[in-house]
Amino acid sequence: MKDERREMNFILHPSSFCLWEILMSVLAETIANIQPLDDDAMNAARARQDQLTKPTGALGRLEALSIQIAGITRNARPRFKHPAIITMAGDHGVARQGVSAYPAEVTPQMVLNFLRGGAAINVLARHIGARVVVVDIGVASDLPAHPDLVSRKIAHGTRDFSIGPAMTRDDARRALEAGIEIVTREISRGADIIGTGDMGIGNTTPSSAIVAAITRRAVKDVTGRGTGVDDAGLARKIATIERALALNKPNPNDALDVLSDVGGFEIGGLAGVMIGAAARRVPVVIDGFISGAAALIAYGLAPAVQPYLIAAHRSVEIGHRATLDYLRLDPLLDLDLRLGEGTGAALGISICIAACKILDEMATFGEAGVAEKSE
Amino acid sequence: MKDERREMNFILHPSSFCLWEILMSVLAETIANIQPLDDDAMNAARARQDQLTKPTGALGRLEALSIQIAGITRNARPRFKHPAIITMAGDHGVARQGVSAYPAEVTPQMVLNFLRGGAAINVLARHIGARVVVVDIGVASDLPAHPDLVSRKIAHGTRDFSIGPAMTRDDARRALEAGIEIVTREISRGADIIGTGDMGIGNTTPSSAIVAAITRRAVKDVTGRGTGVDDAGLARKIATIERALALNKPNPNDALDVLSDVGGFEIGGLAGVMIGAAARRVPVVIDGFISGAAALIAYGLAPAVQPYLIAAHRSVEIGHRATLDYLRLDPLLDLDLRLGEGTGAALGISICIAACKILDEMATFGEAGVAEKSE
Numbered sequence: 001m002k003d004e005r006r007e008m009n010f011i012l013h014p015s016s017f018c019l020w021e022i023l024m025s026v027l028a029e030t031i032a033n034i035q036p037l038d039d040d041a042m043n044a045a046r047a048r049q050d051q052l053t054k055p056t057g058a059l060g061r062l063e064a065l066s067i068q069i070a071g072i073t074r075n076a077r078p079r080f081k082h083p084a085i086i087t088m089a090g091d092h093g094v095a096r097q098g099v100s101a102y103p104a105e106v107t108p109q110m111v112l113n114f115l116r117g118g119a120a121i122n123v124l125a126r127h128i129g130a131r132v133v134v135v136d137i138g139v140a141s142d143l144p145a146h147p148d149l150v151s152r153k154i155a156h157g158t159r160d161f162s163i164g165p166a167m168t169r170d171d172a173r174r175a176l177e178a179g180i181e182i183v184t185r186e187i188s189r190g191a192d193i194i195g196t197g198d199m200g201i202g203n204t205t206p207s208s209a210i211v212a213a214i215t216r217r218a219v220k221d222v223t224g225r226g227t228g229v230d231d232a233g234l235a236r237k238i239a240t241i242e243r244a245l246a247l248n249k250p251n252p253n254d255a256l257d258v259l260s261d262v263g264g265f266e267i268g269g270l271a272g273v274m275i276g277a278a279a280r281r282v283p284v285v286i287d288g289f290i291s292g293a294a295a296l297i298a299y300g301l302a303p304a305v306q307p308y309l310i311a312a313h314r315s316v317e318i319g320h321r322a323t324l325d326y327l328r329l330d331p332l333l334d335l336d337l338r339l340g341e342g343t344g345a346a347l348g349i350s351i352c353i354a355a356c357k358i359l360d361e362m363a364t365f366g367e368a369g370v371a372e373k374s375e
Numbered sequence: 376m377k378d379e380r381r382e383m384n385f386i387l388h389p390s391s392f393c394l395w396e397i398l399m400s401v402l403a404e405t406i407a408n409i410q411p412l413d414d415d416a417m418n419a420a421r422a423r424q425d426q427l428t429k430p431t432g433a434l435g436r437l438e439a440l441s442i443q444i445a446g447i448t449r450n451a452r453p454r455f456k457h458p459a460i461i462t463m464a465g466d467h468g469v470a471r472q473g474v475s476a477y478p479a480e481v482t483p484q485m486v487l488n489f490l491r492g493g494a495a496i497n498v499l500a501r502h503i504g505a506r507v508v509v510v511d512i513g514v515a516s517d518l519p520a521h522p523d524l525v526s527r528k529i530a531h532g533t534r535d536f537s538i539g540p541a542m543t544r545d546d547a548r549r550a551l552e553a554g555i556e557i558v559t560r561e562i563s564r565g566a567d568i569i570g571t572g573d574m575g576i577g578n579t580t581p582s583s584a585i586v587a588a589i590t591r592r593a594v595k596d597v598t599g600r601g602t603g604v605d606d607a608g609l610a611r612k613i614a615t616i617e618r619a620l621a622l623n624k625p626n627p628n629d630a631l632d633v634l635s636d637v638g639g640f641e642i643g644g645l646a647g648v649m650i651g652a653a654a655r656r657v658p659v660v661i662d663g664f665i666s667g668a669a670a671l672i673a674y675g676l677a678p679a680v681q682p683y684l685i686a687a688h689r690s691v692e693i694g695h696r697a698t699l700d701y702l703r704l705d706p707l708l709d710l711d712l713r714l715g716e717g718t719g720a721a722l723g724i725s726i727c728i729a730a731c732k733i734l735d736e737m738a739t740f741g742e743a744g745v746a747e748k749s750e
Contacts, residue, residue: 053488054495055476055602059718060691060711101430101748109745113428118738120429126736127729227430228748316435334709335726336435343434350725351710354502361501363493370484373476373603 026177027272027301033279034304037071045070045077051364055373061332065310065352066359072283072308073192077360082190083130083349085342086182086273087114087121087197090138090265091157093166094244095202099237101228104157104201108141110341111199115146120339121197124346128353130195132342133186137178138200138265152178154265158206161244165261166206172260172268176301179272180279187280194277195312195349196270197342198290201227204317207293209241209262211319213250214296215326222319224289226338255300263297270294275301278308285352287345288315288337292323299327312348313337401552402647402676408654409679412446420445420452426739430748436707440685440727441734447658447683448567452735457565458505458724460717461557461648462489462496462572465513465640466532468541469619470577474612476603479532479576483516485716486574490521495714496572499721503728505570507717508561512553513575513640527553529640533581536619540636541581547635547643551676554647555654562655569652570687570724571645572717573665576602579692582668584616584637586694588625589671590701597694599664601713630675638672645669650676653683660727662720663690663712667698674702687723688712 045067050056057063069078089111095104113119114134117126125132135150136143140157143149154174158166167175183194204226211222219241225234241262248261259268271294277284286295286309298305311324313333324331332351337344365372420442425431432438444453464486470479488494489509492501500507510525511518515532518524529549533541542550558569579601586597594616600609616637623636634643646669652659661670661684673680686699688708699706707726712719740747 052495053485053493054714058602058712058714059495060713062710062712103746106746109743110428113738113743113745116738116743118428118736118743120427120434120733120737123732123736124729127725127732227433332710335437335707337433337437338435339429339433347726347729350502351722354499354722357498357502358495361493361498362495363488363491368484368488368491368493370488371478371481 030279031302038074041076042071052362062355065355080193083193084191085195086133088135088137088266088269089199091140092202093160097240099205100202121341128350137269162240169260175265175268176272179269180276183273183276195285195345196291198266198340206264207290210293213258224317255297267294271297274298278305285310285345285348289317289320313344405654406677413449416451417446427737437730440730455568458568459566460570461508463510463512463641463644464574466515467577468535472615474580475577496716503725512644544635550640550643551647554644555651558648558651570660570720571666573641573715581639585668599692630672642669646672649673653680660685660720660723664692664695688719
């Protein structure tokens with residue numbers, strides 16, 4: 001199962017040019033395309049913020065956010081017209097260990113709910129004027145074809161990682177590359193700011209496993225109640241993750257290994273979305289705990305992705321704090337959300353757009369004829 | 376200056392019906408009209424939240440907010456079409472004590488900026504689809520007539536409260552009643568959710584004085600840098616407030632006395648807006664520190680106003696925490712804002728609208744054919 005690890009490490013740390021070329025995959029190529037934020041755009045945005053008719057810094061994080069986004073987009077006055085939330089759905093073999101409060105058939109039922117516009121993410125996407133891109137990247141059942149459903153199924157759910165790896169290393173890379181391809185296509189069609197979202201009964205379990213593996217925290221410290229398991233369910237969930245980590249031994253320095261050992265297809269796909277968006281200089285607003293686990297995978301594969309990520313909110317899930325700390329991300333909102341789907345990301349995108357409108361639309365002291373600070 | 380105190384206490388605690396009728400003022404009548412939240416609407420909203428296609432409680436504060444707003448509006452599925460932000464401007468005699476980083480002429484200059492649409496509040500109001508109602512309730516200079524300027528000037532700025540009361544008790548009540556009349560007119564024209572905002576160079580000084588007087592905290596613990604005074608300015612500001620409180624001796628149990636001794640016209644006006652909105656069962660999203668001080672006045676006059684108030688954000692101003700604690704309000708956002716104008720309120724209104732759309736638009740488990748929790 002772990003046969004490709006050497007190859008992947010090689011791709012990330014090339015020492016032989018010839019082999020590098022041969023092995024150049026979509027993933028490696030995309031990672032190689034991620035550039036640092038643009039200093040010139042950030043300096044210009046900062047200078048403009050200081051000339052707008054308000055005390056310097058009085059809009060706090062909105063100002064910092066607009067400057068970061070200027071650096072991401074290489075545009076001193078970024079504007080957004082087409083937000084898109086990419087919500088990826090997948091099932092989890094480990095769900096049969098009784099780690100969720102909901103039965104697995106809810107995953108496809110909720111995908112249909114997304115397609116009919118009745119879920120929370122649809123409501124919040126409409127509220128902010130965003131498109132929802134619904135992706136089947138690994139739902140266990142076959143979904144009916146639908147014009148708005150992006151079908152990129154890697155497999156019918158992951159394998160139960162409490163008895164072996166969740167997926168092959170090849171499938172982990174396929175999930176990442178599916179995410180890259182989907183976000184690249186959306187950006188080509190005009191999407192200019194991306195939110196991430198997830199659906200998958202049981203997926204706080206792989207997320208906690210990833211967080212424990214990568215941040216090296218104790219499983220019990222990063223495992224919560226998900227959709228609402230009781231005390232017995234929580235104990236079962238912790239024991240299952242501990243067993244899986246002992247069995248599969250994911251290598252914390254090899255994010256592809258962590259993803260294949262204890263991950264999920266939607267988690268890999270979302271990590272690919274983050275990498276793909278960063279490579280195209282498009283800001284990615286990450287949702288809650290599952291998106292946070294995906295961000296750990298993306299960051300492990302491509303540390304340069306970090307400044308392109310904007311954390312929408314702090315989830316109720318206890319492992320989310322450790323995730324955000326590890327990623328050095330400060331969430332915009334703290335509203336006790338724990339739904340996923342991209343709901344927090346939608347609210348976060350609205351704040352990003354507001355921050356950029358402030359930068360672009362406000363009058364300067366000179367334009368408005370307003371006196372500056374007396375000192 | 377304090378000749379009317381007995382009358383006001385009487386109005387709030389009527390013991391003689393005849394005199395009560397004679398003295399029945401707009402303020403007293405409006406306060407008497409504030410009803411408790413509607414339990415039936417809240418219960419219906421709560422029951423619906425629990426049937427929507429998400430784990431119970433998974434949308435955290437959005438759910439609680441929608442239930443509160445159902446109770447405010449007496450509508451189990453409230454919708455908002457016409458948000459309005461009422462931004463009141465006034466000047467402060469105490470500004471000549473050197474308590475602000477900006478010269479006083481910025482107040483009228485910013486009012487003109489509001490009217491031209493170039494200020495932060497205009498940008499954020501457009502972002503959320505809200506009207507900005509700009510009110511001159513006590514700017515020191517005469518502003519040119521403008522079709523969008525509501526002129527309700529009580530006086531040309533307050534008096535310097537470091538040498539005597541800021542305003543007469545009569546003027547304090549006029550400011551409150553102006554707020555009530557303005558919000559009532561806006562509601563009659565269709566406004567269905569109200570945000571509060573302020574403009575007034577020097578107005579963190581009266582706000583800190585009000586917070587110190589009502590919460591009985593030490594002045595230094597509730598006084599911050601406002602628009603950005605330096606250390607010497609901050610020391611001067613604290614000393615000025617301490618002197619004013621020692622001189623005017625505002626009675627913490629008589630909010631009208633506090634307002635007239637150390638308040639401001641825009642602060643009184645905004646307190647009136649809160650009372651007027653509550654009496655009409657319209658939610659009021661309060662902005663930062665100055666609106667918080669106004670809320671202390673409103674709450675002091677009419678404790679029943681409390682459940683109608685929604686705190687948009689936690690300001691950087693250190694006295695805001697004590698204010699929100701006293702009012703038992705938990706802010707929705709914490710984005711290091713300290714601008715005022717209603718900027719935080721605009722972002723908060725957007726979250727209130729989102730919360731109510733969730734309640735109204737999401738599919739139920741039954742409608743969507745989604746399985747419920749397995750327990």
